[in-house]
Amino acid sequence: xxxxxxxxxxxxxxxxxxxxxxxxxxxxxxxxxxxxxxxxxxxxxxxxxxxxxxxxxxxxxxxxxxxxxxxxxxxxxxxxxxxxxxxxxxxxxxxxxxxxxxxxxxxxxxxxxxxxxxxxxxxxxxxxxxxxxxxxxxxxxxxxxxxxxxxxxxxxxxxxxxxxxxxxxxxxxxxxxxxxxxxxxxxxxxxxxxxxxxxxxxxxxxxxxxxxxxxxxxxxxxxxxxxxxxxxxxxxxxxxxxxxxxxxxxxxxxxxxxxxxxxxxxxxxxxxxxxxxxxxxxxxxxxxxxxxxxxxxxxxxxxxxxxxxxxxxxxxxxxxxxxxxxxxxxxxxxxxxxxxxxxxxxxxxxxxxxxxxxxxxxxxxxxxxxxxxxxxxxxxxxxxxxxxxxxxxxxxxxxxxxxxxxx
Amino acid sequence: xxxxxxxxxxxxxxxxxxxxxxxxxxxxxxxxxxxxxxxxxxxxxxxxxxxxxxxxxxxxxxxxxxxxxxxxxxxxxxxxxxxxxxxxxxxxxxxxxxxxxxxxxxxxxxxxxxxxxxxxxxxxxxxxxxxxxxxxxxxxxxxxxxxxxxxxxxxxxxxxxxxxxxxxxxxxxxxxxxxxxxxxxxxxxxxxxxxxxxxxxxxxxxxxxxxxxxxxxxxxxxxxxxxxxxxxxxxxxxxxxxxxxxxxxxxxxxxxxxxxxxxxx
Ligand SMILES: Cc1ncc(COP(=O)(O)O)c(C=O)c1O
Numbered sequence: 001x002x003x004x005x006x007x008x009x010x011x012x013x014x015x016x017x018x019x020x021x022x023x024x025x026x027x028x029x030x031x032x033x034x035x036x037x038x039x040x041x042x043x044x045x046x047x048x049x050x051x052x053x054x055x056x057x058x059x060x061x062x063x064x065x066x067x068x069x070x071x072x073x074x075x076x077x078x079x080x081x082x083x084x085x086x087x088x089x090x091x092x093x094x095x096x097x098x099x100x101x102x103x104x105x106x107x108x109x110x111x112x113x114x115x116x117x118x119x120x121x122x123x124x125x126x127x128x129x130x131x132x133x134x135x136x137x138x139x140x141x142x143x144x145x146x147x148x149x150x151x152x153x154x155x156x157x158x159x160x161x162x163x164x165x166x167x168x169x170x171x172x173x174x175x176x177x178x179x180x181x182x183x184x185x186x187x188x189x190x191x192x193x194x195x196x197x198x199x200x201x202x203x204x205x206x207x208x209x210x211x212x213x214x215x216x217x218x219x220x221x222x223x224x225x226x227x228x229x230x231x232x233x234x235x236x237x238x239x240x241x242x243x244x245x246x247x248x249x250x251x252x253x254x255x256x257x258x259x260x261x262x263x264x265x266x267x268x269x270x271x272x273x274x275x276x277x278x279x280x281x282x283x284x285x286x287x288x289x290x291x292x293x294x295x296x297x298x299x300x301x302x303x304x305x306x307x308x309x310x311x312x313x314x315x316x317x318x319x320x321x322x323x324x325x326x327x328x329x330x331x332x333x334x335x336x337x338x339x340x341x342x343x344x345x346x347x348x349x350x351x352x353x354x355x356x357x358x359x360x361x362x363x364x365x366x367x368x369x370x371x372x373x374x375x376x377x378x379x380x381x382x383x384x385x386x387x388x389x390x391x392x393x394x395x396x397x398x399x400x401x402x403x404x405x406x407x
Numbered sequence: 408x409x410x411x412x413x414x415x416x417x418x419x420x421x422x423x424x425x426x427x428x429x430x431x432x433x434x435x436x437x438x439x440x441x442x443x444x445x446x447x448x449x450x451x452x453x454x455x456x457x458x459x460x461x462x463x464x465x466x467x468x469x470x471x472x473x474x475x476x477x478x479x480x481x482x483x484x485x486x487x488x489x490x491x492x493x494x495x496x497x498x499x500x501x502x503x504x505x506x507x508x509x510x511x512x513x514x515x516x517x518x519x520x521x522x523x524x525x526x527x528x529x530x531x532x533x534x535x536x537x538x539x540x541x542x543x544x545x546x547x548x549x550x551x552x553x554x555x556x557x558x559x560x561x562x563x564x565x566x567x568x569x570x571x572x573x574x575x576x577x578x579x580x581x582x583x584x585x586x587x588x589x590x591x592x593x594x595x596x597x598x599x600x601x602x603x604x605x606x607x608x609x610x611x612x613x614x615x616x617x618x619x620x621x622x623x624x625x626x627x628x629x630x631x632x633x634x635x636x637x638x639x640x641x642x643x644x645x646x647x648x649x650x651x652x653x654x655x656x657x658x659x660x661x662x663x664x665x666x667x668x669x670x671x672x
Contacts, residue, residue, distance in 0.1 A: 031465065032561050035539075175469075306485075
């Protein structure tokens with residue numbers, strides 16, 4: 001399978017431009033100190049993209065290390081339960097390390113080697129990106145430091161342990177809300193003082209240019225495989241594709257190759273948390289406004305003074321006040337629609353997946369499953385809904401036990 | 408011409424150097440901010456850099472970040488900060504510049520923010536997360552209002568880029584001494600003197616050095632090669648006691664700043 005993104009003439013897929021703009025969104029709002037590293041990264045990435053040997057090495061890693069292609073699986077009992085359109089699952093949970101995050105980290109680790117850097121830093125929320133980064137670094141023999149909010153260290157203890165086993169150093173972040181957003185701040189700060197020796201493997205399609213593009217491209221294998229598998233297994237493309245949106249990387253990877261297939265509806269699902277009041281959810285595309293956070297212009301949860309709001313989701317991977325600029329672009333052009341799913345509904349979807357399909361989905365992915373069930377219920381039996389099952393739920397077992405115990 | 412241009416014209420004529428202390432607005436409250444600006448002016452500060460607290464300051468080290476958090480926990484708002492500055496500016500000769508994230512400026516509206524600075528007698532702004540490529544519009548807005556837009560050059564900025572930054576900047580160029588975040592340093596890079604010397608020779612704007620400067624020796628070493636020095640974390644660290652001892656904190660900061668001014672030569 002080719003790993004270069006589609007280069008069709010349609011303007012909607014021809015983003016970002018050289019300044020990192022997806023329509024009005026994106027760009028680079030970072031201190032001057034980081035510009036040098038970002039320019040270097042953009043340049044090296046473009047060269048790598050056009051280098052057949054880099055692509056061949058990346059493809060080989062995806063196949064033999066990550067375990068791709070991931071299956072497209074028909075969720076028969078879940079479909080019967082909903083009584084409408086067929087529900088198909090794109091099984092990113094079956095990748096090495098149990099989530100889509102590894103698609104990006106092996107790609108960026110390969111890029112790190114190419115740039116001659118031997119040290120990597122990363123941020124993590126759920127710990128999935130941290131584990132995937134630590135894994136890729138172990139594979140290449142790179143030094144790895146992962147910044148993680150104290151609150152997330154508590155919620156995702158098994159992943160913290162795994163990162164340490166993989167040889168990474170986990171640095172607790174105690175500032176602000178002590179979650180993903182603060183971990184990104186801390187990683188950026190660290191990067192400023194070591195840009196010449198260290199690569200920052202950002203874990204989602206957020207941050208300053210060229211990160212949103214690089215991460216999208218590396219995750220696009222999800223959408224490309226889905227297209228090919230749908231043609232083989234469904235006899236054509238699905239009517240609807242659904243993915244959860246934290247920063248938006250699994251969704252961007254699923255949506256991007258489908259952007260020009262305008263017959264396919266693209267639905268992103270944000271974390272609706274406890275409700276629609278500020279502080280109760282993590283749904284910037286649903287409830288926020290355009291603004292600047294973490295080096296990019298995109299939808300964000302901010303107060304009227306421009307201060308980033310605290311957000312809430314039971315799932316650490318979605319507990320983020322911002323979102324990738326390409327999603328803002330897709331929202332503004334109407335190419336994708338975005339909605340949110342509450343903690344409770346995501347938990348119900350988790351339970352159903354466990355009992356009806358024998359699959360423990362990640363709490364993040366459960367948000368997408370919940371929305372897919374809703375969509376499937378309201379559609380014809382002849383329609384097909386594909387859900388990006390971005391990760392597996394083993395990491396969430398303790399947190400789920402705690403939440404259920406309290407409920 | 409902004410008040411900053413006037414200041415440097417005068418200082419250059421008198422062969423003197425500028426000292427610009429940084430303080431966080433609203434830590435621990437705006438009354439203290441006003442008192443501190445008056446104190447800094449009385450102790451010989453040539454300008455003051457007023458930090459607008461921001462929830463996600465990626466260029467700042469732990470000391471300034473903690474100060475921003477203290478101010479935000481007290482719910483300080485931009486409108487009140489500007490009102491306070493507006494009340495102080497007529498009382499001091501010292502020009503003020505704000506240092507605030509583009510996240511805040513964008514939320515309020517670029518033109519509205521610039522207009523508000525003018526209305527409250529502020530001479531210019533530093534926007535630490537707005538690099539050259541994103542700054543043309545703000546540069547226009549500032550220019551048409553005689554506000555200085557002070558942009559940053561770092562040790563990692565290539566020379567041709569530094570000159571382009573100088574072209575869109577006004578007031579002075581802010582030379583960041585180290586590739587990193589704000590915070591006191593005992594040692595500053597060896598190449599600093601040479602780099603600043605090159606920039607000063609080749610840019611039409613005055614050049615001030617900031618980040619890491621905290622000790623009288625730094626001032627003695629760097630004042631001769633720059634047009635001014637900026638001191639941030641070393642002052643903000645001294646603000647930590649303001650909540651419990653206002654008078655003592657003010658005096659301590661005043662004496663510290665006076666000791667640095669004395670080294671300017
Ligand atoms: C399984 C899983 N899904 C989704 C996400 C959300 O990230 P993104 O929106 O970038 O895919 C995470 C983040 O940690 C995750 O672990």
